[in-house]
Amino acid sequence: MDAFYASIEQRDNPDYRGKPLAVGYGEKRGVVAAASYEARRYGVHSAMPSVTALRKCPNIIFVPPRFDVYRNVSNQIMQIFHEYTSMVEPLSLDEAFLDVTVNNKGARSATLIAKEIKQKIYNRTHLTSSAGVSYNKFLAKIASDYRKPDGLFVIEPEKAEAFVEKLTIDKFFGVGKVTAKRMVELGIRTGYDLKQWSELDLVKEFGKAGSTYWHFARGIDDREVESERVRKSLGAEVTFMDDLDEIVDILGSLDQIANEVHRRAQKRKFLAKTVTLKVKYADFTQITRSKTVNYYVNSNEKLFELGKELLLQVNDIEEKKIRLMGLTLKKSDSELSSYPHRAIQLTLDFEE
Known part of the structure; x- marks a missing residue:
């Protein structure tokens, strides 16, 4: 979806349309959850501190988030996806992978399916979306961002490698800011540069992810669309209105966070044995500490005690x-359900 939260707010309030808008709180400790395209022209983006957004765009409108509304709209969109295929893997409220190799409409063109879905989303929600069409998840994700907003871009199999070679490394799905910076330091600025590295050298430099990057540089991604994704972690964090420096206040806040994480875990029937503590200081430096126990952390008391220990x-x-400060419950690899690693690749026409 295109600027999902912000677009819903502009849809529901005519006074916001055509104006720079941010979903979030415009206070000193507020953070931008989403920015309209009008706000993005000023350099405002999600996760930016509200004070920075106000400095870049003094006339920006801040509106508090309405997550119940966003979830309801998301459900409408997911229903449209399921009209075409049961192979739907949501990434978030506003984004999903669809495998339409075999689809409920019997359609042979992935591009036409994408066009139909975009039109249905607009007809039912009055919101625009962008679609990427290709033969694997990596390329489809890149294509979906290529012509936003209201875009549709197709990366055909025979053109994939040439497309990836020209792609700047910061556009690679799965390459974050820190990794992209490191790659640039190593002289890797494009997919072509990445392709010159051996898989062994990439693994030495980036660990297991290096093998993934080697494959991505060649347009290879064998991951299947997982219609039933396994939740790996669940947590909560709080940015304090005033910095904390008294241990009593810190432990009191930790107890509240533990209660919230436990509430969310109960709601989702989520059980895990690893607890991670995250602390960000006033100077924005950050540390994490983790501990794995031999039992499921199934009460807020246990979660608080482990958090306090960390x-x-x-x-x-x-x-x-x-x-x-934040706490996260995380499942280990052995706790996660396994999925088939590979499937037979059927063919699908891309032309209109």
Whole structure:
């Protein structure tokens, strides 16, 4: 979807249309959850501190998020997807992979299916979307971002490698800012540059992800669309209105976070044995600490105790002010359900 949260707010309130808008709170500790395309022209983007957004765009409108509304619209969109295929893998409320190799309409053109879906989304929600069509997840994801907003882009099999060679490394799906910076330092600026590296050297430099990058540089991605995704982690974090430096206040906030994580875990019937603590200081430096136990962390008391244990391991916890704190429950690889690694690749026409 195109600027999903912000577009819903502009759809529902005519006064917001055509104006720079951010979903979030315009306070000193607020963060932009989503920005309209009008706001993006000023350099405003999601996860940006609200004070920075206001500095870049003084006339920006802040509106509080309405997640119930966003979820309802998301359900409408997912229903449209399921009219075409049961192979739907949601990535978030506003994005999903669809495998339409075999589809409910008996259609032979993935491009026509994408056009139909885009039109149905607009007819039912009055929102625009962008679609990417290709033969694997990596390329489809890149294609979906290529002509936003209201875009449709197709990467055909015979053109994929040439397309990837010209792609700048920051556009690679799965390459974050830190990795992209490291790659540039190594002289890897494009897909072509990446292709010159051996798989062994990439693994030495980037670990297991290096093998993935080697395959991506050649347009190869064998991951299937998983219609039933397994949740790997669940957590909550809080940015404090005022920095915390008293241990009593810190532990009190940790207890509240543990209660919220436990509430979410109960709601989703989520069980895990690994707890991770995240702390961000006033100077924006950040640390994480994790511990795995031999039992499921199934109460807020256990979660709080493990979080406290991790917190007290941090050497300078009472010397530096804390801006943000969070707790996450995470499943280990052995706890995750396994999926078939490979499937037979059928053919599908891409032309209109």
